[in-house]
Amino acid sequence: MRNPVAAYRLLRQMRNDVIYIVNQPDLYQCKKYQNESDAKLLEIPQLEDLDGAASGLIRLQEIYKLHPEDLTKETFLNADEAYNVGLVAYDEEKFQHAFLWFLYSLDRLTEYSNTDEEELLHYLSSSVYHFGSLSVAIYFSQELLNLDPSNDEARAQLNRLLHLQRNPDIFTLNTESSNYEALCRGEVDERRNPDIFTLNTGSSNYEALCRGEVDERISKRQRALSCRYSTGGGNPRLMYAPVKEEVEWDEPRIIRYHDIISDREIEILKNISRPQVNIERTQTHTLGNSPEEARVSQKIADATGLSMETAETLLVQNYGIGGAFEQHIDALMSDVEIGGATVFPKSGVAVQPKKGSAVFWYNLLRNGEVNWNTEHAGCPVLMGNKWVANKWIHELGQEFRRPCSLSEWE
Incomplete structure (x- = not known):
């Protein structure tokens, strides 16, 4: 499913529908149906x-600096669904993200919602307090008390917050709290004004590369790179059908081989792997010695000039909701609409997924030392579906194909 929000809604709906049917007395009284229902459950x-x-949704929100409204442009979440996302963010102590989801839920509360408004106001106050806006925490605590004046716990919480406000030495106020108050009163639509509220997602190079924030010097260097038709050093199988080779980066050298795997081969590999796919963010399935795996491995051997005798079998991966592969030859088996790049944080390079191509690099220098500049990670898929087949080619067996070096620099 291309839309992660739609996938999340589908999972919830599947579970709720089956549980609803199982709990129907007129249906569940049949013993045969009961056994089938228990199995389905x-x-x-x-x-x-x-x-x-x-x-996974929170991870997308975090990496790409998105608000709930941005994530749900195509697929709407109701108050209950958004509230549950907020609870997960709260449990993960990502309080800014939790606050935004709770606020989104509050805006969508109806008489048919299962979410309790008092609980929602409590979590709004608590989450905003945790990331440093005391005034807004007081605002929501007051709203909670207005909703239920008999709530002694809310009254006690409000008194504690007011005490902290009167004693600034105990609690340092966030200087932007007035902006939050304006938002809560509806005076400012902060979600349309990113200068007022900036998600604290960190400034790591990994996240910046995932968002496409590439240094201009990197862009100029990339524009100077080349592409060519390669015969793999005179490989007979490539003499009349050379492989399309594109240099994605020069140091470390990252090569993309275009059209290395056909659409038919991709579908076969997917079908073999699908029974192993579950609902995890990233699923992995190791292929056995199948004819398809052998054909793809031969193509990789032809393009790279390396021996596959000591290489591992293809490892097929599918990126689920917010799925990413952190710090790990990728054969790309799908295009991705938004996100899903493979990034090299130490080199400042982002390689976009392109169906049918294979991206290749050496993790080791010729002297056998690890080339730490090849440390890489997969960005979360924001829209679409990402299938990848990894091929690990070991150093053993390549002695005459890639000779060793005694230099400490190569």
């Missing part, structure tokens, strides 16, 4: 699956 998404899917 074991197959449906479990609570940890839903939490994992929600965590």
